[in-house]
Amino acid sequence: MIFILVYCTAGISGGHINPAVTFGLFLARKVSLIRALMYMVAQSLGAICGCGLVKAFQKTYYNNYGGGANEVADGFNNGTALGVEIIGTFVLVYTVFAATDPKRNARDSHVPVLAPLPIGFAVFMVHLATIPITGTGINPARSFGAAVIYNKDKAWDDQWIFWVGPFIGAAIAAFYHQYILRAAAIKALGSFRSNA
Template sequence: MEGKEDVRLGANKYSERQPLGTSAQSKDYKEPPPAPLFEPGELQSWSFWRAGIAEFMATFLFLYITVLTVMGVKRAPNMCASVGIQGIAWAFGGMIFALVYCTAGISGGHINPAVTFGLLLARKLSLSRAVFYMIMQCLGAICGAGVVKGFQPNIYEIQGGGANVVNHGYTKGDGLGAEIVGTFVLVYTVFSATDAKRSARDSHVPILAPLPIGFAVFLVHLATIPITGTGINPARSLGAAIIYNKDHAWDHHWVFWVGPFIGAALAALYHQVVIRAISFKSGS
């Protein structure tokens, strides 16, 4: 009948349909070149310094909100009178989601030296930029924790300042393992969510990237808060330790640098060599 749609058209409208997950094979894609270890010109670029400022501000806000949340939970008479461990996990994951969304287009939204280290190993950014990011992240974390202490110095001192320690009942090896695996989950999620080939195949992925990253942080915190308070971010651990500055905050501090850096390195190796198999591709 004239003017009536043929219902059979829909089945054959897209004759070159492929099974889910293979659509990338039909699209042109060129692997981006690895970033050079050092780019002298970038030190004279405003975008370089702007990116560092963005990392500083994001990490500052991250520590401010999260440590303040931890202090609120610890000062409450019981868990039911506060947001509890789940609320702390949501504060960390939610802030990462928001801050990655805000800063991804400026600095990449690392907000974590372990993430920066993993991306450096994968040659996603230069050494000079990676070092600059890590310095600015640590400075931002120190300032964020400092503002929290300035608001409530007595409570901050009494409640431990949000500093990461290996909790009673766990060994340093337990803490190190928790930090390695937790950071692996985070950095592997970062690689997967920001994969350039995946972005070429699925245009919606860049928009959604901050969501799985924030959710990964939330889940890792749920699992490891009882063990280490959850570091997986050396800047976060350093900022709280410096401002709190008590001996026991430094006793296990190395765990919160060594663990995340090992986890980030393993995630970079797994994604680049196993998932993407870049090391085994021919030059053609």
């Protein structure tokens, strides 16, 4: 589903459906502050509406599964959950950077068309690893929307984890891609040119 959503919205908003991705792109100076804030508000409102529709059309399943609200699973502590959210979001946001890198597009002209595919796979793989621990946040808007509509039990207890973790993971991915990988690539290119 992420593949489809990113593919369909890429031409409109760049495929931003996650505040953590938007935050990472903002830190990399690919999105302005105003646009990033507006995207995050729209993403959160969209998540609230989406969860409301699920509740309206599938109330039995919705109630049986706690409204899809994220929470730290029994047997895990908040530190582990925070770490899982940081790592999971890093994988996602780094994949977004790698799949949409304009330097790569020059070499691989088919990449822009296929960029949503690795992003969707990254989300799938992160879900496989983190669902048993946190229910897989990695998207603060989705976690927030589920908590707003469900609004009971433990829906709000650990909400901070599903904002702080993804934003830290996104910041690390942006820093890694922009200042470590890009700097190494520029340095390698410079040494290649000086030898020629």
